[in-house]
Amino acid sequence: MRHTAFVFDAYGTLFDVHAAVRRHAEAVGPDGQQLSEIWRAKQLEYSWVRTMMGAFQDFWQLTEQALDHAFEKVPSANRSARQDLLDAYWRLDCYPEVPAVLKALKADGARLAILSNGSRAMLEAAVKSAALDPLLDDVFSVDDIGRFKTDPQVYDMVTTAWRLYPDAVSFQSSNRWDIAGATKFGFRTVWINRANQPDEYRDFSPALILPSLEGLS
Structure with missing residues (x-):
């Protein structure tokens, strides 16, 4: 798919x-x-x-x-x-490959969003500092529901807002626990294993494991 x-x-x-x-x-x-x-x-x-x-x-x-x-x-x-x-x-560096990967996905017609535990103010500041705002269609913050990941209500914010079934969404995270939660919810998941950590939650395996976002584009 x-x-x-x-x-x-x-x-x-x-x-x-x-x-x-x-x-x-x-x-x-x-x-x-x-x-x-x-x-x-x-x-x-x-x-x-x-x-x-x-x-x-x-x-x-x-x-x-x-x-x-x-x-x-x-x-x-x-x-x-x-x-x-x-x-x-409030002005964390983004990883070096991030702008190019997002631009490539956007040029290919993809819809892009952030789904984060971060507060809305934190996310807006980080996105603006990294100049990623023109590339994103949405920024979903848990502020809107008062629950943090891996509560299924967090992942449901995306499917509800975008009117999609979970398996239509590719979800990328460097956090293995987040990938487990998103996999259980039904997203297609990609674990960005930047630190080459051993796998966990083997009953909720990602569809793909990458060392950075570069393999997405």
């Missing part, structure tokens, strides 16, 4: 979540990578736990809380860099 609807996760898939710490590596100190990894892991954990509890907070609040936790876990990191890191998160 030739897909003409391509939906992308944002953080880790289009935008490099570790770019903020890397941009301020000198200020943060030698343990910046550890700080960044804990920041990202806790940010995701907060989203899952709050969805299960039915206690939604927008992703920006969770991002701030996760960074504060990371500083507590890595006391050697320079906490005075906190505001610079948060400011940088």
Whole structure:
């Protein structure tokens, strides 16, 4: 089946979540990578736990809380860099191949969107900073439903808005748990395994595994 609807996760898939710490590596100190990894892991954990509890907070609040936790876990990191890191998160670098791949898909007649846990304000800022806005038909934020991935209601935002069956949508994410959720929902899924991680959730396998987005175009 030739897909003409391509939906992308944002953080880790289009935008490099570790770019903020890397941009301020000198200020943060030698343990910046550890700080960044804990920041990202806790940010995701907060989203899952709050969805299960039915206690939604927008992703920006969770991002701030996760960074504060990371500083507590890595006391050697320079906490005075906190505001610079948060400011940088609004303008994360996109991965090098992203603009060209999206342009190629768009030129081929595809419909393109982001589906993300990010708040609408965060996503608008990131998309504008990376100059991706002319290429996207929609940006779907969980703000609209107050639930985070992998709740099926998140994936259903796309099929409802675009009036498509799930298997008509090709969904791309670097997060294996996200691919599992989207596969169960019925999307055709492509795992962008940028870090060459071992597979998980083998009962919800992706249709395709790629090291970057380049194989899509």
